[in-house]
Amino acid sequence: MANTETALKEATTVIDGALGAALVDYTSGMALGTIGGGKDLDLTVAAAGNTDVVRAKVRTMEMLGLQEEIEDILITLGTQYHLIRLLKGRGANGLFLYLALDKQRANLAMARHQLKKIEAELEI
Amino acid sequence: MSARAAGAVVSPMLLRLAREHATGALIRDHGTLYLVDGRVAHARSPVAPGADVLLTAGGRQPRQGRISAGELEICHLGALFDAAFFALAPGRGPARFQYGAVHGTPAAPAVRPVPAADIERETLRRRELLDTVWPYPAVDAAPVVPRPAAPGQTVTPRQRDLLAHADGLRTPAQLAWALGRPAFHVLLEIRRLAAAGLVTTPPEPAPPVPYEAMTHGAVPYRAVPREPPLHDPAGFAPEPDIALLRRLRDALEAHL
Numbered sequence: 027m028a029n030t031e032t033a034l035k036e037a038t039t040v041i042d043g044a045l046g047a048a049l050v051d052y053t054s055g056m057a058l059g060t061i062g063g064g065k066d067l068d069l070t071v072a073a074a075g076n077t078d079v080v081r082a083k084v085r086t087m088e089m090l091g092l093q094e095e096i097e098d099i100l101i102t103l104g105t106q107y108h109l110i111r112l113l114k115g116r117g118a119n120g121l122f123l124y125l126a127l128d129k130q131r132a133n134l135a136m137a138r139h140q141l142k143k144i145e146a147e148l149e150i
Numbered sequence: 151m152s153a154r155a156a157g158a159v160v161s162p163m164l165l166r167l168a169r170e171h172a173t174g175a176l177i178r179d180h181g182t183l184y185l186v187d188g189r190v191a192h193a194r195s196p197v198a199p200g201a202d203v204l205l206t207a208g209g210r211q212p213r214q215g216r217i218s219a220g221e222l223e224i225c226h227l228g229a230l231f232d233a234a235f236f237a238l239a240p241g242r243g244p245a246r247f248q249y250g251a252v253h254g255t256p257a258a259p260a261v262r263p264v265p266a267a268d269i270e271r272e273t274l275r276r277r278e279l280l281d282t283v284w285p286y287p288a289v290d291a292a293p294v295v296p297r298p299a300a301p302g303q304t305v306t307p308r309q310r311d312l313l314a315h316a317d318g319l320r321t322p323a324q325l326a327w328a329l330g331r332p333a334f335h336v337l338l339e340i341r342r343l344a345a346a347g348l349v350t351t352p353p354e355p356a357p358p359v360p361y362e363a364m365t366h367g368a369v370p371y372r373a374v375p376r377e378p379p380l381h382d383p384a385g386f387a388p389e390p391d392i393a394l395l396r397r398l399r400d401a402l403e404a405h406l
Contacts, residue, residue: 029223051228053308053335055279056272058227074275081306088304120308120335121224148220 033148034061037125041140043132045106048124052077052112058121067126076110076124098138105129111141113148160238160273163245168266175251181237184253189263192253193233197323198333201229207330226261232332234269235276276334283338284345285393288352290337293319295350305348312339313348345401 030049037047038061046062050073057073083096101108107127123145127137159165164176164183171188181195194200204225205217217225280287294316299305305313315325322340326333343349 029219033220049224054231054276054332054338056228056231056275058224070271074279084306085304088306089302148218 030059030148031061033144034059036147037123037141037144038062040144041125041127041132041137043128043130043137045126045128046072047126048073050077050122050124051120052080052122053120063126069124069126072108072126073124076108076122080110080112080122098141100134103129107132107134107137109137109141111138111145113145158274160270161245163247164238164266165270167247172247172249173252174247174249175253176237176245176247178237178245179241179243180239181233182253183234183237183269184251185266186252186263189265190230190234190269191261191263193230193237194253195233195236195333197236197326198229198233199327199330200233201226203327203330204229204332223261227264228332230261230264231269231272232334235273235334238269238273280338280341284341284351286341286344286351289322289340289344289349291321291323292352293321294325294340296343297348297350299348303346303348305343305346309339309343309348312336313343316349345397 034047034049038044044062046060046064046067046069048057048060048063048069050057055074055077057070060069060073063069063072079099079101080096083099087094087096095114096112098112099110101110106129109125109127111123111125113121113123123141125137125141127134161176161178167174167176167185168188173186173188174184176183176185180197181193183190184192184194201222205222280290294312295318296313296316311329312325315328320328322336323333325331325340326336329336340349344351
């Protein structure tokens with residue numbers, strides 16, 4: 027059992043190449059917690075903006091009639107990976123974990139696996 | 151954006167109290183913020199369901215130890231920002247500050263006090279977000295009246311749930327209480343639904359809500375008053391509303 031602060035701390039210390047992480051409410055776009063980031067990566071702005079990414083995908087799936095749930099969304103930049111993991115669970119209505127990774131140092135498969143583990147520990 | 155660029159401040163008094171590291175209760179028309187050492191430890195508004203309501207919404211019982219620490223924290227934090235948003239809505243009277251007052255919740259919430267600047271920033275962001283989605287604050291306080299969907303038009307599961315509970319009488323705040331969702335979430339979804347034409351937009355701006363009515367679920371939040379009086383967005387305006395026409399064009403193009 028972990029609170030959000032320890033979960034986010036774990037995300038940035040355990041996951042290689044992590045630049046910052048945020049726990050985001052995707053209805054309002056508010057970051058409930060952030061860690062890392064800095065002047066190059068404003069995580070509260072990233073949180074609000076990526077909310078639109080998630081909403082657009084959820085809407086598209088409705089339009090396509092897909093009955094599945096989104097596990098994660100990967101955005102690949104020239105030098106970074108941005109990973110969005112939608113949280114499941116009774117209390118996780120509309121939350122996602124957002125993780126920015128340095129592409130040079132990160133192992134994507136490992137990062138996805140570890141993010142999944144952190145979600146489980148958060149026990150939402 | 152414009153409000154932020156102009157250096158808009160939600161509550162100068164809140165920022166001053168934060169600088170003073172004050173402890174006490176900031177009492178405003180639409181709710182109360184409880185400060186501890188200049189940080190916001192708790193917020194209450196008659197419009198926003200408290201954490202207890204949010205937690206029990208899904209039939210969960212916080213007192214039976216079935217809620218994890220993570221969920222409890224997130225729920226309390228969400229409820230705090232939600233109540234603060236409505237408490238900081240423009241009021242008519244001056245705010246009061248009771249030095250030393252603390253909130254008397256017996257089960258102290260597991261949430262760290264939030265810096266006042268964070269509350270300010272988030273409240274401004276939320277106001278802007280509402281107006282970006284659909285700049286008609288009248289929908290915030292009016293009973294939610296669903297409209298039939300266009301052929302092929304879809305809604306998200308959460309919006310569908312909201313529409314199913316909209317009986318033409320409940321206001322967004324009353325829907326929030328009924329569904330156990332944060333009031334701002336419902337406000338935002340209703341504006342989105344109104345923008346999509348799935349909920350009617352009242353032709354007139356909502357009349358000022360007397361404070362007594364608020365405790366019965368009306369929504370006090372009103373965005374910054376707009377200079378030209380609001381017209382019926384579905385009717386004909388005396389002059390073409392260029393911004394609205396642009397939005398319409400963008401929305402139509404987005405559906406191509």
